[in-house]
Amino acid sequence: MTSAVDPSAGSPLKHGVCSPAFQAGTQSPLSCLRCTIGPFPLSSVSVFWVLNILPLMRLLLPTLMLFALACQPAPSTTASPESASGPAEGEDGWIYLFDGGSLDAWKTYGQDNVSGWEVRDGIMVALGQGEDIGGDLVTRDTFGDFELELDWQIGPGGNSGVLYRVVDDPDTYEAVYFTGPEYQLLDDSAYAAEVTPLQMTGANYGMHVAQGATANPPGEWNHTRIRVEGNQVTHWLNGKVVVQYELGTPEWEALVAAGKWKDYPDYGRARTGHIALQDHGHEARFRQVRIRRLGRSLFNGQDLSGWKIHGTEKWYVEEGDLVCESGPDAAYGYLATEEHFKDMDLEVEFLQESDGNSGVFFRSSLEGTKITGWQAEVAPPDHDTGGIYESYGRGWLVQIPEEKEGFLRMGEWNRLRVRVVGDRVQTWLNGEPMVDFTDEKIGQAEGVIALQIHDGGGIKVRWRNLRVVAY
Known part of the structure; x- marks a missing residue:
């Protein structure tokens, strides 16, 4: 709290002094009249005001009101941080990256626009035009420690994924998976190619098998939750924890060295990055995509x-x-x-x-x-x-x-x-x-x-x- 005794503090009275807005010329002169006569007991000066000045003020009030309105500054047109950089953050910390409206929070990897994706009946749809390289969406904003939730569905034989802490640098990294770990989305039973458990739904692709994962059939909605806090990562599928791992441990380093990622030196190294949704040549649908940053x-x-x-x-x-x-x-x-x-x-x-x-x-x-x-x-x-x-x-x-x-x-x-x-x-x-x-x-x-x-x-x-x- 502040106190008039402290040089760093002001008057403890709520209306005892003119507000900084008035002093700066951004507050109506009329609104500051309460500072003059509102909180103080009557004195000889106050009596003079009441008997002489206030009747005159009554006559001048219309003119003063016009003057006050004319002196008001134009409303600020500066965009708030949310409107300037992405969707608004609610009081509970959740940011809707997609809520059935636009794709303004996203762009195609390596581009400044969105291509190969559309909004259809309130659903975010990958049109299936992508391949192993290209077609993926990334958030315009970056996230370090976060909790991400979304609903998704894929068609028969479909393949997609959700990647996190992705580095958006196409001149150095051809695709999002060069840097970002992937939560795999797949039609496990009918995918055209042979797959291992490391490539099935819910897995940390190529690294950790999803334990006890049960995805709903193609065409039905599934719910995914991903939590990344420091080096601790957890995957949920339809309300069940299916993967837990820690980045950077000797075990993790050994898995990297022994698998696909041995040729990708920056895989999983970024402490902050973009969220990516994959278009792997199959139509995929997403809804209710929201994220919140985790405090430490x-x-x-x-x-x-x-x-x-x-x-x-x-x-x-x-x-x-x-x-x-x-x-x-x-x-x-x-x-x-x-x-x-x-x-x-x-x-x-x-x-x-x-x-x-x-x-x-x-x-x-x-x-x-x-x-x-x-x-x-x-x-x-x-x-x-x-x-x-x-x-x-x-x-x-x-x-x-x-x-x-x-x-x-x-x-x-x-x-x-x-x-x-x-x-x-x-x-x-x-x-x-x-x-x-x-x-x-x-x-x-x-x-x-x-x-x-x-x-x-x-x-x-x-x-x-x-x-x-x-x-």
Whole structure:
């Protein structure tokens, strides 16, 4: 939370000072009248206003309204990160790569358009024009750790596949399978060529057999799920785990050296890459293709590894929770990541045991206990939890309207999500959208993530499930 005592903080009153939007000329002058007379008790100045100025304002109000409307800036036409780079990400993190509409999230490998695929009755269809080389689709976006789900069906004798962490570099790699592991899709019983279990549905093609896999017959829908987290990979087919393996282990290296992939030195090496859908010369259909990036934990539940304490306030681990508590100095204190982040999606859970005056900083830097950057507010009720404050700078950038103050659950666990991509900042509190805005200065910055304990003493906040997706 912010405080007028801290040079990095602003007025604790919600309407005690003109907003940064007014100061920047992007807020109506009329909307700032409440800052002049709204929250303050009457004084001689206030009486003068009431008796002399307000009657005059009544006469001038129509003119002022026209002036205010004329001074409003044109709405921003800058595309949001989602609309600029792909489909929108929902609050739950799922991104629909295909939802029955367009193929805008895809392109043909090595091209900048889509060829050989179409949308037919809300279904994504490979027309069967591809061969061993060419015809495959790849996502325009890349993914490192992720969970992917889709429905698929193939015709009699059909062959297709889903590949992941594919490197889109056709000048170096002729096909998507040169770099990306493949979840095989096949008509196991009627494929024209002889196949081994390593080439059947659900397998990690050429590497790991799908154990107990049961695919529905050609022409019927199947459900596939793929989870890749670090080096751990899991395949599901129709709700059943059929493959689990770990990239880069001695066992994996031995399988690579002994099989087809020995001649492909970059197979399975990329830590991030594209999702690919294969056109292997047979018509294949896909629907409900969605993906979500998986965050990694910033807190191991045991100690403060990966973090650095700034100040003399107390930071410790208790019963698997990270705890911040006022110390004898009752001063400002911070716990900051050793790692720097730029574009990210951060989720934390917090429980305000006492006072709860705190915050979550992003793209910030610290010198002792002087922090420069931006804070997603964590505060007692009616003090803008989820709002954004610039420390040692412009102060409040976005405060929370009164109707959203009730989303905070004081004395209970709360979930705060902070998403920063480019110059766009979004926050959610307990699943409710709180702020969504763009800021050029934020867009140019990067830095640490830091948790704050406010000065004044008597504060205790518990934290858990700190996870981040770095883009």
